[in-house]
Amino acid sequence: MLKGRKILITGATGEVARAIAESLAAANEVWAAARFTNAALRQRLEAQKIRTCTWTLGDDDFTGLPDDFDHVIHAACNIFPVANDYDASIRDNAEGTGLLMTHVRRAKSFLYVSSLAAYSEVPDNGTPRKETDPQGCHQRFAPSYGIGKTATEAVVRTLARIHRLPTLIGRLGMNYGIGCSGAPDFYFRDMMAGKPIVVPPRGVSYCSLVHNSDVVEWVEPLLAAASVPANIVNWTGDDWVDEREMVEFMARIARLSPKLVEDPKAGYYGGVADPTKRRAITGPARPWKQSFLEMLRANYPDHVFVDVD
Structure with a gap:
């Protein structure tokens, strides 16, 4: 320290x-x-x-x-x-x-x-x-x-x-994280508001979290x-994720059924990075799924989320 x-x-x-x-x-x-x-x-x-x-x-x-x-x-x-x-x-x-x-x-x-x-x-x-x-x-x-x-x-x-x-x-x-805004939170706020979620097709936009x-x-x-x-x-962390998978995962653990609107021009296209060099310096990163659950529970304490399976 x-x-x-x-x-x-x-x-x-x-x-x-x-x-x-x-x-x-x-x-x-x-x-x-x-x-x-x-x-x-x-x-x-x-x-x-x-x-x-x-x-x-x-x-x-x-x-x-x-x-x-x-x-x-x-x-x-x-x-x-x-x-x-x-x-x-x-x-x-x-x-x-x-x-x-x-x-x-x-x-x-x-x-x-x-x-x-x-x-x-x-x-x-x-x-x-x-x-x-x-x-x-x-x-x-x-x-x-x-x-x-x-x-x-x-x-x-x-x-x-x-x-x-x-x-x-x-x-x-x-x-991403507790108290953070950014793409994951933007998506989830729209879900909570009942808005249609515009997402890229599966396998098109990935991001290193x-x-x-x-x-x-x-x-x-x-x-x-x-x-x-x-x-x-x-x-970056150790995980990269398909942007659509990220949206679907948050919806599942929140027990929400948002309307997904597919648009090839949608998405953040954050890109994927090889974490090998960083891992040699810092050690491993937090896993994204469990961390997303902890983030959402902290950021939305009045909503009930299911555990990651």
Whole structure:
């Protein structure tokens, strides 16, 4: 367990980064840098003795933000405002990350939160991607997102070498867990509301899941695995699942019978990653079915779920 360290976490109002910040706050001096457009989230962090600093990814003004951190976890990302603006996505995300890395270059390690969206699309979405596989994707929900991640990875890799800053690039999978939003919860909320569920055909859209508790617990070993040149790791769980199977499983354990509307254009197409390298660093992940049951029971305490068989 990390103790007595000075740690910067960017994008700390997002679910993944916020969970990491809150898990580290009791035993470390944690700083959270974000735009903080939501005052309530800022107050929540500060109530846990997390020091906050207003900062926008892409800006070169680091007033109020120290430069002597032991570790940096960089999760800030500009997505939807630049969803169709490739130039702005690269400017804000890639250039902004370069400016940040230069500011914190004295750190002992730097963890960049990338995404499986960096991988190029393949004919079979269920093919596990290795860390060395081709990149270059145009995500349906934000076309510039994958390119922005790939460009940022290039900057991170370069500055890790220039500054001799031990770095790990973690390509995050589909996050889920207690209190989390995201694709699984979006689907389930619609089920509970009695809405038709638009799903891709079976065998078309797969995703590598990762439990939020695993994400948090793996931060320390991933930081320890940072290196020069940068280490690149698929930050996913051990399981990948057909998106339609995921929907049907949640419906079954919730004893719901939603109307499924099949649409080839539907789905999140999160992609599948080979977890072999990550497992060697962190050990095994939580199994998805039992974890989904625990998540749904916690998130929807008034609903009765059946046990996983």
